[in-house]
Amino acid sequence: MSLVSPDLTERSHTALADATLQTALKRATDTFIERRREAVAGVPDWEALRARARQIKEHTINHLDYYLEQLVEQVTALGGHVHWARTGEDVSRYIIELARARGVTSVVKSKSMATEEIELNHALEAAGIRPVETDLGEYIIQLAHEKPSHIIVPAIHKTREQIADLFAEKLKVGRAREVEEITAIARARLRHEFLSAGMGITGANFAVAETGTIVLVENEGNIRLSTQVPPIHVAVVGIEKVIPRFADLSVFLRLLPRSGTGQKQTAYVSFLNGPRQQTEIAHDSNSPNEFEFHLVLMDNGRTRILADEQLRESLYCIRCGACLNVCPVYQKIGGQAYGWIYPGPIGAVISPQLQGLKQAGELPFASSLCGACRDACPVAINLPDMLLALRAKAKETEGAHAGRRKLGESMAMRVYAATAQRPKLFVAVGAMVRRISRLLAKGGKITSAHVSPLDEWTRYRDLPVPTGRSFRAWWQEHKGDE
Amino acid sequence: MSETLRTSDQGQVLADIRRALGRSETVRPMPLEPFIEAPVVTTSAELVARFTEEITAVVGHAHRARSSAEVATHIARICADASVRELALSGASMLAELNLPAQLAAQHLSAVVVADFDSRSRDELIAFLAGCGVGVTAVDYAIAETGTLVLTSDEEQSLLVSLLPAIHIAVVHQHQISSSLATVIEKLNHERMLRAAPCRTATFITGPSRTSDVELTLSIGVHGPKALHVIMLGEDSNDARLESTTPTSA
Ligand code: SF4
Numbered sequence: 001m002s003l004v005s006p007d008l009t010e011r012s013h014t015a016l017a018d019a020t021l022q023t024a025l026k027r028a029t030d031t032f033i034e035r036r037r038e039a040v041a042g043v044p045d046w047e048a049l050r051a052r053a054r055q056i057k058e059h060t061i062n063h064l065d066y067y068l069e070q071l072v073e074q075v076t077a078l079g080g081h082v083h084w085a086r087t088g089e090d091v092s093r094y095i096i097e098l099a100r101a102r103g104v105t106s107v108v109k110s111k112s113m114a115t116e117e118i119e120l121n122h123a124l125e126a127a128g129i130r131p132v133e134t135d136l137g138e139y140i141i142q143l144a145h146e147k148p149s150h151i152i153v154p155a156i157h158k159t160r161e162q163i164a165d166l167f168a169e170k171l172k173v174g175r176a177r178e179v180e181e182i183t184a185i186a187r188a189r190l191r192h193e194f195l196s197a198g199m200g201i202t203g204a205n206f207a208v209a210e211t212g213t214i215v216l217v218e219n220e221g222n223i224r225l226s227t228q229v230p231p232i233h234v235a236v237v238g239i240e241k242v243i244p245r246f247a248d249l250s251v252f253l254r255l256l257p258r259s260g261t262g263q264k265q266t267a268y269v270s271f272l273n274g275p276r277q278q279t280e281i282a283h284d285s286n287s288p289n290e291f292e293f294h295l296v297l298m299d300n301g302r303t304r305i306l307a308d309e310q311l312r313e314s315l316y317c318i319r320c321g322a323c324l325n326v327c328p329v330y331q332k333i334g335g336q337a338y339g340w341i342y343p344g345p346i347g348a349v350i351s352p353q354l355q356g357l358k359q360a361g362e363l364p365f366a367s368s369l370c371g372a373c374r375d376a377c378p379v380a381i382n383l384p385d386m387l388l389a390l391r392a393k394a395k396e397t398e399g400a401h402a403g404r405r406k407l408g409e410s411m412a413m414r415v416y417a418a419t420a421q422r423p424k425l426f427v428a429v430g431a432m433v434r435r436i437s438r439l440l441a442k443g444g445k446i447t448s449a450h451v452s453p454l455d456e457w458t459r460y461r462d463l464p465v466p467t468g469r470s471f472r473a474w475w476q477e478h479k480g481d482e
Numbered sequence: 483m484s485e486t487l488r489t490s491d492q493g494q495v496l497a498d499i500r501r502a503l504g505r506s507e508t509v510r511p512m513p514l515e516p517f518i519e520a521p522v523v524t525t526s527a528e529l530v531a532r533f534t535e536e537i538t539a540v541v542g543h544a545h546r547a548r549s550s551a552e553v554a555t556h557i558a559r560i561c562a563d564a565s566v567r568e569l570a571l572s573g574a575s576m577l578a579e580l581n582l583p584a585q586l587a588a589q590h591l592s593a594v595v596v597a598d599f600d601s602r603s604r605d606e607l608i609a610f611l612a613g614c615g616v617g618v619t620a621v622d623y624a625i626a627e628t629g630t631l632v633l634t635s636d637e638e639q640s641l642l643v644s645l646l647p648a649i650h651i652a653v654v655h656q657h658q659i660s661s662s663l664a665t666v667i668e669k670l671n672h673e674r675m676l677r678a679a680p681c682r683t684a685t686f687i688t689g690p691s692r693t694s695d696v697e698l699t700l701s702i703g704v705h706g707p708k709a710l711h712v713i714m715l716g717e718d719s720n721d722a723r724l725e726s727t728t729p730t731s732a
Contacts, residue, residue, distance in 0.1 A: 082492075153698065160699075228641055245513075250667040261694070299491075
C-alpha cells in the first residue's frame with residue numbers, strides 16, 4: 001500500500017459531495033466540540049494545566065535521549081524487553097520474529113496510531129499472522145477494508161445501517177437494528193478472539209521514565225483484555241511518548257479525556273509495569289513467569305522532526321483529536337481525504353514529516369490558518385505557525401502546486417508567506433483583511449465571496465467573519481495573565 | 483528471549499536524537515520545578531456525595547452499606563436481579579476480612595475465591611471468569627471528582643475478576659475516597675510505584691465499559707463489564723479532611 005496521497009483536491013471533492021459523510025462529520029465535530037467545552041469549563045485552572053503540560057513536553061523532548069535511557073533502564077529492571085526500531089519495517093520484523101518464535105498465529109490489537117502508521121497489519125498478514133482489531137470502530141474499518149476518518153472515532157463516516165449490512169455480510173449474522181445489537185455482536189465475536197490470541201499489541205498514551213510504566217487510556221475495555229489475557233503484550237511506542245515522572249500523569253490524565261471525548265475520565269486507564277506476575281499456584285512456584293512484556297520504541301521519522309526547530313513541538317502531541325474537531329477544513333472533508341492516518345491540522349504538520357515532504361507536501365495547504373486548533377490543543381501546540389512554515393518550505397522546493405491553483409490564490413499564499421515573515425506588516429495586513437471580510441459578510445458568515453482568492457475558498461464552506469481583533473492582539477493583552 | 487531476536491537499534495536511534503538536539507552526549511537535565519496545586523478541604527460526607535453523583539453520571543450504580551452483612555445483602559440483590567447464582571471473588575484481604583464468602587453462602591450463593599481456584603490451568607480460570615455473571619473486588623483508592631475506582635494488583639487473577647465477568651461489583655471503604663486525581667496519583671506513586679517492588683498493574687475504572695463508535699451513540703458493555711456496582715462501606719462523617727498533593731522530590 002502506497003503512502004502517496006494521489007490528489008487531495010479530488011478526495012476533498014468526493015468528501016464534499018458525500019451527503020452521508022457531511023451529516024456524520026457535522027454531528028461528530030459539533031458533539032465533540034460541545035462536550036469538550038463543557039468538560040473544560042469544569043476545570044477552573046485549565047490554562048494552568050495546559051501551560052504545565054506544554055512545559056513538561058518541551059522539557060522532555062529537549063532531553064529525549066536522557067528520558068528514553070531512563071525508561072529503558074526501568075522497563076528492563078521490571079523484567080520487560082526493549083527493542084529500538086529506526087523504521088516501521090524494523091518494528092514489524094521484530095514482532096513477526098517474536099510471534100514466530102512463540103508460535104503465535106493470531107494477535108489482538110487495540111487502536112494504536114503508531115501501528116497504523118507503519119501498516120503493521122499488512123506486514124503481519126503477509127507473514128501469515130492474523131491481526132484482529134478490537135476497538136469497535138477499528139474492527140468495523142478492518143472488516144470494511146477502509147481507512148479511519150477520525151482518530152478517536154475511526155468509523156464515524158459509517159451509518160448504523162451500513163455497519164449492520166457489513167456485519168451481516170462478513171460475520172454471517174442477522175441484520176442488527178439497534179446500536180446495542182451491533183455492540184453485542186462485536187462483543188461476542190471479539191471475546192472469542194481475546195481468549196484465543198497468543199499476543200496482544202497496543203500503543204501507549206504515555207511511558208513514564210521514572211517508573212517504566214506504560215499508560216493506556218480507553219473506554220471499551222479492549223485494551224485491558226489485550227494486555228491482560230494473552231500471555232505476551234507488545235507495546236509499540238513512538239519515542240516522543242515518554243514523560244519524566246509518574247506525578248506528571250496528574251496533569252495529562254486531566255487534559256487528555258476532556259480534550260478528546262469530553263469525558264472527565266475515560267472508563268479505563270491502565271498502568272502497566274513490566275510483565276504481569278504469575279499468581280503462585282502452590283505446587284508450581286518454581287516455573288518461570290509465563291508472561292512477557294515487550295516495549296518497541298519507534299523512531300520512524302521522529303528524529304527528523306526533532307532536528308527541525310520550527311516543527312519540533314509537533315512532537316508534544318498527545319493525539320487527543322481536539323484540533324481535528326475545531327478545524328473548518330476537517331469539518332468539511334473528514335479524515336479520509338487527508339490520504340494518511342493522521343488527519344486535521346496535526347496530520348497536516350506531521351504527515352509530510354513522517355512520510356517525507358514530497359509525499360504529503362500539499363497537506364499544509366489544507367487548512368485555513370484560523371488558529372482554532374492552537375486554542376483547542378491541550379499542549380498549546382502552535383499549529384498555524386508550523387503550517388505556515390511548511391507552506392513556505394513547499395513553495396521553495398517546488399512550484400508544482402501553484403500551477404494547480406488559481407493564480408489569485410497562489411499569489412495570496414505568496415503574499416501571506418511574505419507578510420507572515422515580517423511581523424509588523426503581518427499585523428497591518430491582518431487588520432486590513434479583517435475589515436474587508438466584514439464588508440463581504442452576510443449574517444456573520446461569508447457564504448460566497450466573488451472576490452478572488454476567496455471564491456475558491458467559499459465554494460463549499462462559509463467563512464466565519466474574523467472578529468474585530470486578531471489573536472495576536474488578544475494574546476498581547478492576555479499573556480501577562482499566566 | 484529478545485536477545486535471540488533482532489538486534490536493537492538503541493545506539494543508532496539515541497545518536498540520531500542527540501544529533502537532532504545538537505549534542506554528542508546525553509546530559510542529565512535539571513528536573514522541572516514541582517507543580518503545586520491548592521490543597522482541598524473537604525469532609526467525608528461531601529466526598530461520598532460527590533463520588534456517588536459522578537458514578538451515577540457514568541451509568542454506574544452506587545450503594546451504601548454500614549456492615550459486612552449489608553454488603554452481602556447488596557451483592558445478593560444484584561445477583562438475584564441478574565439471575566446469577568455463582569460469582570467470583572478476588573483474593574483481596576479486605577473481602578476476606580468482611581467474611582464475604584460465608585456471608586454469601588448464607589444467601590445461597592456460591593462464591594468462588596479466585597486465589598483458591600481449584601485448577602492448575604490459567605485457561606480454565608479465564609474460561610470460568612468469562613462465563614461468570616458477577617465478579618467482586620475490593621479497591622485500593624477512589625476518586626470523588628470523577629467517580630473513579632483504582633485497583634492495583636500484583637496478582638493477575640484479581641484483575642481478571644474486575645474485567646471478564648458481565649457485572650463488576652467493587653467494595654470500597656469510605657476512607658479510601660480522595661477528592662481528586664492529583665491526590666490519588668500522588669498516593670499511587672508513593673505507595674505503589676516508587677518502591678523496591680512496584681505494583682505490576684494499576685487500573686482506573688470509571689463506569690462500565692462503553693463505546694460511542696457507532697454514530698456517536700453511547701452503548702454500554704462493549705468488551706469489559708456491562709454493569710458496575712460500587713458498594714461504599716462506612717458511616718457518614720463530617721470531619722474536615724485536608725488533602726494536598728505534596729510534590730514529588732526528584
Ligand atoms: S495537536 Fe494538540 S489538539 Fe491536535 S491531536 Fe495533538 S494534542 Fe490534540
